[in-house]
Amino acid sequence: MRNGRDDQPQFFEGCAHLERVKVMIGQNESTYLCSDYMGRRSNMEHSTCTSELMKTETLEFVSEYDKVDTVCREKMCEWSYRVCDHFQAEREIVAVSFSYLDRFVDKCSCDRNAFKLAAMTTLYMANKIYGGPHRITISSLASLSRGEFEMSHIAEMEVIILKTLEWRLNPPIAQCFINSFYNYVSVPNVISNAIYRRAIFFAELTQYDYAFVTKERSLLALASLMNAMEGMDNISLDQQSSFVEVINSTFDLKFTPDIVDAVRNRLWNIYSMSAQYKEDDAIAPDLIKKDIQRKQILSVGDSSSPSASPVSVAAPI
Numbered sequence: 001m002r003n004g005r006d007d008q009p010q011f012f013e014g015c016a017h018l019e020r021v022k023v024m025i026g027q028n029e030s031t032y033l034c035s036d037y038m039g040r041r042s043n044m045e046h047s048t049c050t051s052e053l054m055k056t057e058t059l060e061f062v063s064e065y066d067k068v069d070t071v072c073r074e075k076m077c078e079w080s081y082r083v084c085d086h087f088q089a090e091r092e093i094v095a096v097s098f099s100y101l102d103r104f105v106d107k108c109s110c111d112r113n114a115f116k117l118a119a120m121t122t123l124y125m126a127n128k129i130y131g132g133p134h135r136i137t138i139s140s141l142a143s144l145s146r147g148e149f150e151m152s153h154i155a156e157m158e159v160i161i162l163k164t165l166e167w168r169l170n171p172p173i174a175q176c177f178i179n180s181f182y183n184y185v186s187v188p189n190v191i192s193n194a195i196y197r198r199a200i201f202f203a204e205l206t207q208y209d210y211a212f213v214t215k216e217r218s219l220l221a222l223a224s225l226m227n228a229m230e231g232m233d234n235i236s237l238d239q240q241s242s243f244v245e246v247i248n249s250t251f252d253l254k255f256t257p258d259i260v261d262a263v264r265n266r267l268w269n270i271y272s273m274s275a276q277y278k279e280d281d282a283i284a285p286d287l288i289k290k291d292i293q294r295k296q297i298l299s300v301g302d303s304s305s306p307s308a309s310p311v312s313v314a315a316p317i
Contacts, residue, residue: 021180021218021251024172028217032099032171036214037106038069066111070210076101076119077208083144087135089127092175094207097126099171102213104161117149121157129169174203177221184246185225191234198228205270215263219255222247223263 080094100122127136142151202224
């Protein structure tokens with residue numbers, strides 16, 4: 001985790017400018033928009049299957065086995081964070097990688113094998129463009145596949161993805177909006193820095209949940225910041241409400257409390273399934289009230305231990 005204002009990654013430089021933020025919002029609503037591709041294909045398959053009752057059980061089983069679902073996506077997200085941690089690469093590139101991946105799969109249907117290759121390739125692409133030192137190399141990824149894919153497969157998939165995305169490789173991600181929005185939190189710097197780190201933690205959690213694919217990244221950033229502020233003695237509920245109003249008015253957004261709360265609650269639910277939460281719960285098993293459980297996250301942003309990383313957030317399947 002970064003240490004707030006004085007230690008922000010170069011990846012986010014310049015995002016705080018008002019006009020830049022408005023441009024990012026426009027890009028999220030147009031160029032980098034992603035639809036609910038799993039829901040769309042599920043509906044299409046349902047309508048097709050109802051008219052093809054002669055399918056054998058074997059063919060249905062193979063079809064279901066090969067289908068890309070939320071579990072596949074979740075596992076590849078977890079794997080991507082682990083790879084970044086292993087190679088000490090910037091964790092923010094996972095958000096970029098999954099912007100590539102989701103938009104690619106939105107346009108090109110994949111089975112599980114192709115999806116896995118695409119996820120590996122988008123991580124390689126994101127690191128190559130945004131990751132600074134190229135720690136995640138094409139050869140290292142091929143090695144991690146344990147013989148399933150060769151370097152030539154990743155290189156070929158990269159060309160396919162680039163053409164499919166029409167070289168649109170600069171997606172505004174939730175972390176970038178956080179870098180701008182958190183400057184409007186009216187608290188002392190030391191508290192603001194803590195809020196920033198915790199908000200980044202929540203932004204990383206958003207990558208695991210397919211339900212967030214179609215959501216505005218500005219909304220995810222706002223919800224992450226609100227969750228990061230919750231439970232802090234120095235910030236009242238009135239201040240939190242005022243913060244939402246300031247963000248809405250400053251950047252011409254229209255996020256109602258209900259919309260923000262829905263995302264916030266889903267984020268808390270994702271956190272409740274994380275390895276970090278289970279570790280906190282094991283340390284303090286008597287803290288079972290909802291408001292106290294939520295405050296456990298406050299220790300995450302300040303932890304220097306590896307367990308503070310949400311790489312194992314996926315619930316056991």
